Amino acid sequence: MGNPSAAGTSSSNYLVSKPQYVLSYNSFRGTPNWVSWHLSSAWIGSTPRQDDFRADNTLPAAFYKVQSSDYTGSGFDRGHNCPSADRTLSEADNSATFLMSNMIPQAGPNNQQTWANLENYCRTLVNAGNELYIIMGSYGKGGTGSNGYKETIAAGKVTVPNRIWKVIVVLPNGTGDVSRVTASTRVIAVNTPNTTNISSSWSAYRTTVDAIEAATGYDLLSNVPAAIQNTLEARVDSAPIQ
Known part of the structure; x- marks a missing residue:
């Protein structure tokens, strides 16, 4: 659906394309700016969690490679x-x-409850015959974890984001996906604080794509025709959640 930050070779906006997802990496923050992926039944199987957290050694040699132990x-x-x-x-x-x-x-609580619930909801949409285009990112500095408020971890090598967001484009299964996005396509935008004091209900944090763009400076869904973008990005999703 586009490259929101025009990521390329910059150390703060480095484009990484993997078979499973695409991301913009920020070597100064030690985190991605955003990660984008397609979700359909073709990606879902029975493989268990590998739990093999590890450094991404495909990043440029000059970048610090964040370790799981960080x-x-x-x-x-x-x-x-x-x-x-x-x-x-x-x-x-x-x-x-x-x-x-x-x-x-x-x-x-943000990760294990609010976002886990949203991730599970996305997969229920796939099970109902849809395919999704998802982009998730974070911005700002400073969050509250179980040890209190911190702006960085790993001796300053990794920035703790202040806000965490996601945009989800929902399409019935089909082909020619971008061309099938219309002014009535469902788009879910969510923006949460990175804190332990958070509702487990992600729907409480629904917002507009426009608001996320204003906060980040990104151009989301840029491959969608401008007139359709303008309609979709100004709307807060209000569909009932089962």
Whole structure:
């Protein structure tokens, strides 16, 4: 659906394209700016969680490679952007989600409840015959984990984000996906604080794509025609949640 930050070769906006997802990596923050992926039944299988958290050694040599141990004792989870359960067709696909370039320091209740519930909801939409285009990111500095408020972890090498967001485009299964996005396509935008004091209901944090763009400076859904973008991005999703 587009490259929201025009990511390329910049150390703060470095484009990484993997078979399982695409991301913009920020070597100064030690986290992705955003991660984008497609979710359909073709990605879902029976592969168990690999839990092989590890450094992403495909990043440029000059970048610090965040280690799993950098999060140890920090009070924050190693929070997936592209979830493990969205990539269960093969061990290689699932393992790719455990690269540290796909992680952010995420408050436990935020990760394990609010975002887990949203991720599960996305998969129910897939089970109902849809395919999704998902982009998740974070911004700002400073969050509250189990050990209190922190702006960085790992001796300053990893920035703790202040806000965590996601945009989900919902399409019935089909082909020519971008061309099928219309002014009535369902788009879910969510923006949460990175804190332990958070509702487990992600629907409480629904917002507009426009608001996320204003906060980040990104151009989301840029491959969608402008007139359709303008309609979709100004709307707050209000569909009932089962």
